[in-house]
Amino acid sequence: MFERFTDRAREVVRRARDEAGDAPVDTPHLLLAIVADPDALATRLLAQAGVPADDLRARIARQLDRTAVLGEADAAALRQIGIDLAAIEARLDESFGPGALRRPTPPPRRRGWWRRRQPNHLFAPRSRKTLELALREALHLRHRHIGTEHLLLGLLREGDGTAAQVLREAGVDLTDLRGRVEEAVRAVT
Template identity: 65%
Template sequence: MFERFTDRARAVVRHALVEAQTEGRRPVGTEHLLLGVLADRDNLAVRLLAADGIDADALRAAVARHTVRGVDGLGAADAAALREIGVDLAAIVARIEESFGPDALREATPRPRRWWRRRHDSGRFSPRAKKVLELSLREALRLRHRHIGTEHILLGLLREGNGLGAQVLVEAGADVDDLRQRVEVALREAA
């Protein structure tokens, strides 16, 4: 499938792989694909988001808020939910670190697989990220394009709709249907 990708779309996938590895996460998620799209500030997808008033840096910060786990090992939503039911997470974390050391709650990084047990490249992507890439191909075919560009990946993210990438876009104020239409119009005008 990657043979249809433009150089910029391939760069998006490479950037997503690097983002996931840097984060210490094994599979690439939809949020990493979104970060990959945002990495090249000169592509059509980023220009359309900017025209919609959505700042790429704000999206990066939102992804970081959702994916970065604090000292407590939980996301912000989990910590808030525990706080509401009266669980003092800071006290629990302090006791654990006092007993087991400061890195006790740190997520272990997976050991690299042996070369004979290595999975194919598709094992690097979460099911939702695979779906986004598949949908980007379908969007390109639907629009009768012979290539898959960054804008098709954005359309795939929007069409999948349930991943963290789409969730962050919606939280930033993107109207999914309107954005899809504007991407399609821009693609038709560019053709």
């Protein structure tokens, strides 16, 4: 599938792997990597939707800090019953010091031939789904390539990951953004 990726889309995947570090690449890492290129169509469309790259980076960092200990599903369940994680984190920081809730970062692991990650472990299930959906979006648009705009469409179509949640929290209507992306892609081709 990666042979269809444009140079920019390949760079997004490489950056997403860098963002993830030793963890599997997930949807927020893909979104961070997309907005890292200010000249990409996807980044420009996000900015036009009222979400500048710096704002997205800050929102994703906060979201990743929250879900690092609890997990994405736990954080979502707590939000649904009205528990404000930010208030809890603030109280814990007051009582136990800044960053009390965060997991300590493990030391970097050495990778030899015996410790290399298998390809299916490089990507979390939602990001694998996003990449698959990006391919489907490109095929649907009758494009022979997969660009950053297709990756953004894949993130929007997946719709349940942390990246989509961050976009919703930023006030983005995912359906409207999807329409803007499709319109821009058709105008370019």
